[in-house]
Amino acid sequence: MSVHIGAQPGDIAERVLLPGDPMRAKWIAETFLKDPVCYTQVRGMLGFTGTWQGVRVSVQGSGMGMPSASIYSHELINEYGVKSLIRIGSCGALLDDLNLGDVIAAIGSATDSNMNRARFDGLVDYAPVADFSLLRTAADVADRREIALRVGPVLAADAFYTDRPDLFDTLADYGVLAVEMESAAIYTTAARFRAKALTILTVSDHIKRGEKMDSAQREQGFSDMVQIGLDTIIA
Ligand SMILES: O=P(O)(O)O[C@H]1O[C@H](CO)[C@@H](O)[C@H]1O
Numbered sequence: 001m002s003v004h005i006g007a008q009p010g011d012i013a014e015r016v017l018l019p020g021d022p023m024r025a026k027w028i029a030e031t032f033l034k035d036p037v038c039y040t041q042v043r044g045m046l047g048f049t050g051t052w053q054g055v056r057v058s059v060q061g062s063g064m065g066m067p068s069a070s071i072y073s074h075e076l077i078n079e080y081g082v083k084s085l086i087r088i089g090s091c092g093a094l095l096d097d098l099n100l101g102d103v104i105a106a107i108g109s110a111t112d113s114n115m116n117r118a119r120f121d122g123l124v125d126y127a128p129v130a131d132f133s134l135l136r137t138a139a140d141v142a143d144r145r146e147i148a149l150r151v152g153p154v155l156a157a158d159a160f161y162t163d164r165p166d167l168f169d170t171l172a173d174y175g176v177l178a179v180e181m182e183s184a185a186i187y188t189t190a191a192r193f194r195a196k197a198l199t200i201l202t203v204s205d206h207i208k209r210g211e212k213m214d215s216a217q218r219e220q221g222f223s224d225m226v227q228i229g230l231d232t233i234i235a
């Protein structure tokens, strides 16, 4: 058992989906995995292992924000031997041509977090990026499933409630698709410890238009994202 995950060695698969919400982890495990077993309830951050098309896959809640996501990705890789992580998250769209329910793969992750500035003494603006093989597989899977997948950069923000919404317009000018709160930390941790990571997101809110998903849209949109994530992680 690690500090934040109550699993024994071998309980967690080498391939892990990482939703922020532990209840989404439960829903994914119960809806998609065969024979899911809950291996941790520490802090209510649920984790499950089952199989998808005969391959062992785990689904682990990672919480909200980069400190939390860093803890779970660090322990999964370093204490449980996890090799591939795919974040399965919700996001707020910044571009006009994105709509609720659209699915995004984050090729890179700009961030206002200070974590990487501290790592590099403020001397380098490290660029957290997706693993290319996972990204290419996700694009192929989405094509095969006839799900439109928008690939581009996102912002991993420290604050959900921001005092600087004007920065979203500037980021949109630079082609940043959406805002969420974990991808930069997961990409950085995976790079540091030689694991593969990808972030797939469903647009749950439109920042400029003030739109929000209702529960039915959320479920259908999240199903598309989860199926891309599962097919990608077992490839
Ligand atoms: O839906 P999840 O995966 O939690 O992701 C998004 O939702 C949370 C904010 O509501 C943040 O964690 C953000 O990144």
Ligand SMILES: O=c1cc[nH]c(=O)[nH]1
Residues within 6 Å of the ligand: 090, 091, 092, 093, 160, 179, 180, 181, 204, 205, 207
């Ligand atoms: O971080 C997030 C996630 C969903 N929606 C947002 O507006 N922000």
